[in-house]
Amino acid sequence: xxxxxxxxxxxxxxxxxxxxxxxxxxxxxxxxxxxxxxxxxxxxxxxxxxxxxxxxxxxxxxxxxxxxxxxxxxxxxxxxxxxxxxxxxxxxxxxxxxxxxxxxxxxxxx
Amino acid sequence: xxxxxxxxxxxxxxxxxxxxxxxxxxxxxxxxxxxxxxxxxxxxxxxxxxxxxxxxxxxxxxxxxxxxxxxxxxxxxxxxxxxxxxxxxxxxxxxxxxxxxxxxxxxxxxxxxxxxxxx
Numbered sequence: 001x002x003x004x005x006x007x008x009x010x011x012x013x014x015x016x017x018x019x020x021x022x023x024x025x026x027x028x029x030x031x032x033x034x035x036x037x038x039x040x041x042x043x044x045x046x047x048x049x050x051x052x053x054x055x056x057x058x059x060x061x062x063x064x065x066x067x068x069x070x071x072x073x074x075x076x077x078x079x080x081x082x083x084x085x086x087x088x089x090x091x092x093x094x095x096x097x098x099x100x101x102x103x104x105x106x107x108x109x110x
Numbered sequence: 111x112x113x114x115x116x117x118x119x120x121x122x123x124x125x126x127x128x129x130x131x132x133x134x135x136x137x138x139x140x141x142x143x144x145x146x147x148x149x150x151x152x153x154x155x156x157x158x159x160x161x162x163x164x165x166x167x168x169x170x171x172x173x174x175x176x177x178x179x180x181x182x183x184x185x186x187x188x189x190x191x192x193x194x195x196x197x198x199x200x201x202x203x204x205x206x207x208x209x210x211x212x213x214x215x216x217x218x219x220x221x222x223x224x225x226x227x228x229x
Contacts, residue, residue, distance in 0.1 A: 001171070034213060036214070038155075038216070045221055046147075046219055051213060051217075091157075096169065098171075101157055102154070103154050
């Protein structure tokens with residue numbers, strides 16, 4: 001199972017919006033609406049930010065949103081804040097009790 | 111509140127085995143499954159396998175198949191991951207994560223366990 005493709009890095013200024021893409025195949029991202037996104041700060045465990053493509057867990061700000069088109073899922077962060085500076089990973093169900101993670105994207109808030 | 115508490119850091123020699131535990135609390139243990147994930151230094155997240163806390167059924171990633179065993183102890187609400195024949199590139203932080211009911215999102219994570227493989 002190959003890792004899902006994410007940009008290595010993205011950046012934006014406070015208040016701006018950024019979008020992180022996550023490209024897979026028909027066997028993972030394109031085949032299921034079970035894409036989730038995780039935020040990870042240095043030396044911390046990942047935190048669930050988006051699940052089932054576009055749903056937000058309780059406590060996650062509304063400026064985090066998700067979408068999907070074909071084999072590519074996207075995470076958009078609006079109104080960037082300094083605390084959004086972190087690594088972001090997508091994850092997709094890939095059939096038969098299997099998930100696959102993205103390569104990870106480092107978001108820098110300038 | 112839901113908590114997953116993992117065992118402490120380990121240092122192992124190449125060829126040895128390591129067992130990492132993940133003790134759950136704050137919810138009905140057997141109603142969920144676990145996924146184990148590892149993260150090598152400076153690298154991304156890698157899925158290692160899945161285990162049902164209800165049945166003990168497992169599914170392992172091809173990359174570690176044959177070297178990994180995941181188990182469940184319902185009496186102590188603890189999940190275990192054993193990795194054998196350790197190599198230097200197994201050096202990583204190992205995480206357990208709970209799989210949400212009816213979905214595949216990982217809604218709670220352990221704090222991580224650093225396993226260092228070095229001669």
